[in-house]
Amino acid sequence: MTTPDQHRIWLTDPEPLEGAPDGFAQVIASLVPASYPHVLVRLEYVIRDSRRVEGPYGVRVQQAPDVPVEEWKPVGSALVRDLPLPQLERAARLAVGMAVRTPEGAPLAGGMRSVDLAVAEEEIPSYAEQMVRERHSDVNPADGPGALRRWNRLIRLAEVRLEYNHAVAQGEKAPATVVAEKRGVAPGTVRTWLHQAKQEGFGETEALSLTDFARRYPDAFSHVRATPSGD
Numbered sequence: 001m002t003t004p005d006q007h008r009i010w011l012t013d014p015e016p017l018e019g020a021p022d023g024f025a026q027v028i029a030s031l032v033p034a035s036y037p038h039v040l041v042r043l044e045y046v047i048r049d050s051r052r053v054e055g056p057y058g059v060r061v062q063q064a065p066d067v068p069v070e071e072w073k074p075v076g077s078a079l080v081r082d083l084p085l086p087q088l089e090r091a092a093r094l095a096v097g098m099a100v101r102t103p104e105g106a107p108l109a110g111g112m113r114s115v116d117l118a119v120a121e122e123e124i125p126s127y128a129e130q131m132v133r134e135r136h137s138d139v140n141p142a143d144g145p146g147a148l149r150r151w152n153r154l155i156r157l158a159e160v161r162l163e164y165n166h167a168v169a170q171g172e173k174a175p176a177t178v179v180a181e182k183r184g185v186a187p188g189t190v191r192t193w194l195h196q197a198k199q200e201g202f203g204e205t206e207a208l209s210l211t212d213f214a215r216r217y218p219d220a221f222s223h224v225r226a227t228p229s230g231d
Contacts, residue, residue, distance in 0.1 A: 007088070008032040009095050014047055023049045029092035032064050036083065038073050040064045043092045053097045056089060094123075121166055128158035135201040157197040164194060 009032075014025035025047045032040055044058035061080055063072050073079075132139070132154045141151035160179060167175035176194070180187040 007034050007091055009092065011096060017046065027096050029096055031088055031092050033083065033088055036079075038064050038067045038071065039075065039079070039083070041083070041085075041088055041092075043089060045093070045096050047096075053093060056092075059085070059089075121163075124159055124162045124166065127162055128155055131158045131162075131202060154200060157193055157200055158202050160190060160193045161197040161202040164190070 010030040012026075012028045012030075014027050017024045017026050027045050027047055029043045029045065030040055031043070040062050042058075042060040042062070043056040045053055045055040046057060048054055061075050061083070063075065132151070136154055139147060139151050139154060141148045160183075163179045163182065164175050167178040172178045174187070176187045176190045180190045183190070
């Protein structure tokens with residue numbers, strides 16, 4: 001059986017949780033790891049208020065659904081121990097988090113959809129570096145002081161763009177002020193940086209499919225590929 005070069009992910013539609021208060025829903029991410037194409041890992045997440053991803057509260061490892069019975073392999077403790085579960089959980093959580101809301105703020109169903117490029121705050125540094133490498137491949141910080149200054153400036157602008165996106169996704173009414181307080185500068189400085197970020201190719205909030213995001217930011221997204229839930 002051919003080994004795929006990307007994970008495959010299916011996301012279920014958000015389902016209300018029985019007995020839970022309004023605003024709670026469950027989403028299941030089913031993931032076939034690229035390096036273990038015969039395995040399906042199911043991770044159960046809770047979505048709070050159509051925005052916040054919590055969990056996972058359940059993990060199940062089983063045979064992948066498209067593997068013929070004659071090719072089944074045992075799913076035992078050795079396999080579970082060898083699976084890169086932290087990396088797989090990160091990929092699944094990111095897919096769920098990106099698919100929870102559209103740029104307009106409406107809840108999304110599962111599958112391959114356009115999503116807002118707003119990432120978890122702790123992921124911003126790695127995403128910013130990947131964005132700089134993708135858009136400015138000619139800049140190498142090891143080439144000397146001038147190149148290092150240029151690199152650091154681009155990193156700052158990319159981070160500010162992502163921090164602003166994150167604040168917008170969190171529903172902040174004054175996202176530039178939120179970023180300014182975090183960085184110890186005036187909101188006007190942040191708006192200047194955002195303008196400069198756009199000039200450097202880090203433009204307005206981007207709408208990308210999960211597939212496009214995986215293609216453009218493979219290191220940050222662990223080579224994730226979304227698969228429509230109807231397949």
